[in-house]
Amino acid sequence: MLKLIKIKSLILIFSVFFALSNEAYSAGGETYDLIKPGFSFEGPTGTYDRAQLRRGYQVYREVCASCHSMKQLAFRNLSQKGGPEYTEDDAKLFASEYTVIDGFDDYGDPVERTRILSDRFPNPYDSKEAAKASNNGAYPPDLSLITKARSGGYNYIYSLLQGYGKEIPEGTEISDTLSYNPWFPGNGIAMYQPLYEESVEYEDGTFASIEQMSADVTAFLAWSAEPEMEERKRLGFIVMSFLIIFVLLMFFTTTRLWKDVH
Amino acid sequence: MDTDYKYEPKNGLTRWLDSRLPLMRFTSEHVLQFPTPKNLNYFWTFGFILTMCLVTQIITGIILAMHYAPSTLLAFDSVEHIMRNVNYGWLIRYIHSNGASMFFLAVFIHMFRGLYYGSYKEPREVIWILGCIIYLLMIVTAFMGYVLPWGQMSFWGATVIINLVGTLPLIGESLTQMLLGGFAVDNPTLNRFFSLHYLLPFIIFGVVLLHIWALHVPGNNNPVGLSVQGKQDTVAFHPYYTVKDFFAYTVFLLLFCYFIFYNPNALGHADNYIEADAMVTPAHIVPEWYLLPFYAILRAVPDKLAGVLLMFGAIAVLFFLPWLDTAKVRSGRYRPIFRYFYVLFVIDCLILGYLGAQVPEGIYLFLSRVTTIYYFAFFLLVLPILGRIEKMKPMPIGISNSELSRDMVAAE
Numbered sequence: 001m002l003k004l005i006k007i008k009s010l011i012l013i014f015s016v017f018f019a020l021s022n023e024a025y026s027a028g029g030e031t032y033d034l035i036k037p038g039f040s041f042e043g044p045t046g047t048y049d050r051a052q053l054r055r056g057y058q059v060y061r062e063v064c065a066s067c068h069s070m071k072q073l074a075f076r077n078l079s080q081k082g083g084p085e086y087t088e089d090d091a092k093l094f095a096s097e098y099t100v101i102d103g104f105d106d107y108g109d110p111v112e113r114t115r116i117l118s119d120r121f122p123n124p125y126d127s128k129e130a131a132k133a134s135n136n137g138a139y140p141p142d143l144s145l146i147t148k149a150r151s152g153g154y155n156y157i158y159s160l161l162q163g164y165g166k167e168i169p170e171g172t173e174i175s176d177t178l179s180y181n182p183w184f185p186g187n188g189i190a191m192y193q194p195l196y197e198e199s200v201e202y203e204d205g206t207f208a209s210i211e212q213m214s215a216d217v218t219a220f221l222a223w224s225a226e227p228e229m230e231e232r233k234r235l236g237f238i239v240m241s242f243l244i245i246f247v248l249l250m251f252f253t254t255t256r257l258w259k260d261v262h
Numbered sequence: 263m264d265t266d267y268k269y270e271p272k273n274g275l276t277r278w279l280d281s282r283l284p285l286m287r288f289t290s291e292h293v294l295q296f297p298t299p300k301n302l303n304y305f306w307t308f309g310f311i312l313t314m315c316l317v318t319q320i321i322t323g324i325i326l327a328m329h330y331a332p333s334t335l336l337a338f339d340s341v342e343h344i345m346r347n348v349n350y351g352w353l354i355r356y357i358h359s360n361g362a363s364m365f366f367l368a369v370f371i372h373m374f375r376g377l378y379y380g381s382y383k384e385p386r387e388v389i390w391i392l393g394c395i396i397y398l399l400m401i402v403t404a405f406m407g408y409v410l411p412w413g414q415m416s417f418w419g420a421t422v423i424i425n426l427v428g429t430l431p432l433i434g435e436s437l438t439q440m441l442l443g444g445f446a447v448d449n450p451t452l453n454r455f456f457s458l459h460y461l462l463p464f465i466i467f468g469v470v471l472l473h474i475w476a477l478h479v480p481g482n483n484n485p486v487g488l489s490v491q492g493k494q495d496t497v498a499f500h501p502y503y504t505v506k507d508f509f510a511y512t513v514f515l516l517l518f519c520y521f522i523f524y525n526p527n528a529l530g531h532a533d534n535y536i537e538a539d540a541m542v543t544p545a546h547i548v549p550e551w552y553l554l555p556f557y558a559i560l561r562a563v564p565d566k567l568a569g570v571l572l573m574f575g576a577i578a579v580l581f582f583l584p585w586l587d588t589a590k591v592r593s594g595r596y597r598p599i600f601r602y603f604y605v606l607f608v609i610d611c612l613i614l615g616y617l618g619a620q621v622p623e624g625i626y627l628f629l630s631r632v633t634t635i636y637y638f639a640f641f642l643l644v645l646p647i648l649g650r651i652e653k654m655k656p657m658p659i660g661i662s663n664s665e666l667s668r669d670m671v672a673a674e
Contacts, residue, residue, distance in 0.1 A: 071339075148535040149532055151532045185545065240519055240520070247509070254506050
């Protein structure tokens with residue numbers, strides 16, 4: 001019994017440590033908690049909503065992609081299992097909208113061809129310097145891993161996308177080239193408000209409110225950062241189920257074996 | 263240690279082998295039949311768990327090295343290549359990255375167990391010192407491994423730590439140059455860290471063998487802290503402890519697998535998913551959680567060199583523990599006052615860990631000073647003095663005999 005209490009208190013200590021990672025964002029005395037809409041991919045059995053990922057890709061393609069690269073993604077990823085799961089033909093079609101320089105011909109001239117499934121997403125800028133020059137000196141980060149690369153994760157991205165148009169609290173100075181956003185560290189963000197109502201016209205007829213587009217593109221970015229998530233949880237369920245049975249068997253074996261030792 | 267059991271080869275082949283390479287004899291006497299105190303509790307299962315952790319890290323590490331590219335231009339993307347394109351690469355990498363955390367979790371429990379039950383006391387001083395060497399090697403290995411993904415925390419963590427080494431008098435400058443291979447953290451640094459990160463686990467493996475060898479001379483300590491007096495006090499390692507250890511390991515695996523499959527990035531820092539950039543400093547540079555207590559000690563003092571010396575001192579002091587603790591009684595069970603100081607010490611270490619993740623200002627700075635003072639006071643004041651003045655509780659005569667020993671009863 002005493003042992004059980006010890007183990008319980010250990011678990012308690014660890015859970016306290018993990019709980020401390022919950023963050024609040026403050027701006028001019030007002031505290032903004034992250035908006036947590038509750039995504040379909042949360043929890044131990046959560047999966048991505050295919051329709052949402054497809055809408056999210058549309059928002060990325062039509063809005064974000066003009067400034068942000070996603071260099072870790074290839075067009076083939078769009079049709080792989082656990083993602084938006086477009087058909088291979090659709091993914092090919094998306095790829096063919098972009099071109100890429102692929103080597104040189106016999107005269108030393110660069111060869112340009114349309115992109116194919118194995119090609120990566122195109123980068124909107126030729127260099128980091130060009131990207132900065134077009135964005136008031138700020139570099140639009142690559143979005144492939146963005147939900148893993150920010151504390152607060154996908155909820156932070158979701159909140160940030162909706163953090164525009166809020167009144168600047170008194171005492172907060174935001175420079176002319178920046179926009180006020182209570183969730184951004186320092187509150188002045190170089191990205192102008194990216195999403196307005198009906199910025200995109202969804203192919204599936206969903207109404208494109210700012211919340212809807214924010215949620216959709218956030219889900220798409222979450223998939224891009226963790227494309228293995230569905231497979232991971234599926235395998236995790238099998239492994240954990242096996243382990244729980246195995247732990248029980250080992251427990252009974254140990255008790256039986258030790259019962260005559262005094 | 264004396265054992266009644268002696269290996270007898272049963273047939274011609276094993277007799278032939280036994281007189282040439284006594285492998286079967288060694289396995290039989292040191293693994294299968296090794297007499298082990300029968301009263302070990304579950305805190306003693308962490309030796310086995312740690313061995314499994316080391317083996318897991320080595321196997322997954324070797325596979326990761328097949329796909330990883332140790333170049334500043336490729337490192338970050340090659341890790342993402344492992345995560346996205348290598349078959350089950352994400353699984354192998356998540357096992358490896360969370361495995362490091364689990365390794366440290368297990369080693370902390372293992373060390374706190376040794377501290378409570380006096381497992382470092384005569385005749386087990388060498389076992390403890392070898393353990394301290396393993397721990398030190400683990401810290402170095404983990405630090406270098408954390409640099410390899412070449413994220414922002416990798417880069418800036420390495421920058422901060424290597425700068426600290428530079429503050430050391432005499433050796434500081436040349437040691438810094440040797441670590442960096444240049445003027446700043448760059449490609450040569452990454453290359454040598456990769457090389458050393460691959461080498462050190464095998465050195466750890468070697469020291470682990472010495473650790474176990476040294477353990478097999480006096481045999482295990484036990485919760486009562488009394489030496490084994492005869493056959494009645496022990497059981498054979500196999501099947502009794504092979505089964506018990508494996509049961510504990512499966513429970514440990516449950517926690518391990520929870521992190522791997524359901525929360526694989528909980529123990530890491532978000533900034534390490536941003537590629538290293540020498541022009542952008544992260545808002546807060548923090549090490550991995552298992553190094554946070556030492557980081558808190560480092561920042562508790564205003565002077566950089568003093569901080570560095572204290573941080574290294576916090577590990578160095580462990581090496582002297584067998585001689586700092588003057589109490590003859592091993593187990594904390596029979597040391598009523600020690601128990602309070604011990605619990606306070608464990609809490610102190612946890613608070614230090616928490617403080618290591620905070621900005622050292624105001625109350626946090628004050629607290630980190632208090633906890634740092636207690637950390638050292640525990641080793642340098644409490645243990646040497648307490649051993650001389652503490653009145654021990656009555657002890658049993660032996661491991662199998664719960665009758666109280668006569669002089670202890672008299673002392674009561």
